[in-house]
Amino acid sequence: MTFCIGMRCKDGLVALADTRVTAGNERIMAGKISVHQYERHSLFIMTSGLRSVRDKAIAFYEELLDQQEKEMTKTFHAVDAFAKQIRRARREDQKWLKRSGLNFDIHALVGGQLERDEEHKLYLIYPEGNWVEVGRATPYYIIGNFAYGKPLLDRAFSMDVDLKTAFKLAILSFDATRTSATDVGLPIDMVMYRKDSFQIVERRFVEEELNPILQYWNQGIRGLVGSVPTHAVDGLFGELEKSPAPPKRPPSSHPA
Numbered sequence: 001m002t003f004c005i006g007m008r009c010k011d012g013l014v015a016l017a018d019t020r021v022t023a024g025n026e027r028i029m030a031g032k033i034s035v036h037q038y039e040r041h042s043l044f045i046m047t048s049g050l051r052s053v054r055d056k057a058i059a060f061y062e063e064l065l066d067q068q069e070k071e072m073t074k075t076f077h078a079v080d081a082f083a084k085q086i087r088r089a090r091r092e093d094q095k096w097l098k099r100s101g102l103n104f105d106i107h108a109l110v111g112g113q114l115e116r117d118e119e120h121k122l123y124l125i126y127p128e129g130n131w132v133e134v135g136r137a138t139p140y141y142i143i144g145n146f147a148y149g150k151p152l153l154d155r156a157f158s159m160d161v162d163l164k165t166a167f168k169l170a171i172l173s174f175d176a177t178r179t180s181a182t183d184v185g186l187p188i189d190m191v192m193y194r195k196d197s198f199q200i201v202e203r204r205f206v207e208e209e210l211n212p213i214l215q216y217w218n219q220g221i222r223g224l225v226g227s228v229p230t231h232a233v234d235g236l237f238g239e240l241e242k243s244p245a246p247p248k249r250p251p252s253s254h255p256a
Contacts, residue, residue, distance in 0.1 A: 002144030
C-alpha cells in the first residue's frame with residue numbers, strides 16, 4: 001500500500017509520499033513523486049498503485065514532454081496528457097495483468113502551476129484516466145491508505161491555512177497512518193510549491209529528523225486523553241454502569 005497526500009492552501013501546495021513499496025513478500029524503498037520543472041512550468045506527479053504501471057505511464061509522459069512541452073501552458077493540459085498515458089498503459093497491460101490475477105491500479109495526484117495558470121492547481125486522476133480538480137470544498141486528497149490520516153485533516157485543514165501549517169499537518173497525517181498500517185513507512189519525500197514562484201522544492205526526511213515532532217505529537221495525544229475533565233466523563237460512565245445487562249443466551253440444545 002501507499003500513503004500519498006496532496007494539499008492545496010492559500011499560499012501554495014504541499015505534497016508528501018512514503019517510500020515503502022511492497023511486492024509480494026518483498027519490501028523496497030522507492031520514490032513516488034516525479035518533479036517536472038523548467039522555466040515557468042512547475043509540476044509534480046505522485047502515484048499509488050502498481051509500480052510497473054506508474055513507471056510506464058511516467059516514461060510515456062516524459063517522452064511526450066519532449067515533443068509537446070511548449071503546448072502545455074496550463075496545469076490541466078499536463079493532467080490531461082498524463083491521463084492519456086495512463087489509458088495507453090491500460091490498453092497495453094490490462095489484459096496481461098488480469099491473466100496474472102492483478103488489477104490495473106494507479107491513482108495520481110498532479111499539482112503545480114504553469115505559465116498561463118492564474119494560480120496553483122491540484123488534480124486527482126483515477127485509473128480510468130478521468131480527473132477532478134481539488135478545490136475549496138475538498139482542499140486535499142490522499143491516495144493509497146487514506147483511512148487513518150483523514151480524520152485529523154478533516155478537523156484541522158482548510159485552504160485558508162499557511163504552508164507551514166499544511167506541512168505540519170501532512171507529517172501528522174502520515175504518522176497517524178504509519179502508526180496503524182504496516183505497509184506504510186519512512187523515510188518520506190516532500191515537495192512544496194509557493195504560489196507564483198514557479199519553483200518546486202523537494203526533500204527526503206528520515207526518521208531521526210522527524211522524531212521531535214512525532215514524539216511531541218504522540219505524547220500530546222496521550223496527555224490530552226488524560227486531561228479530559230472528569231466531570232465530562234463521570235456522568236456518561238455512570239449511566240453506562242447503570243444500564244441493564246443484555247439477557248443471557250440460553251444454552252444450546254445441539255451437541256457440539
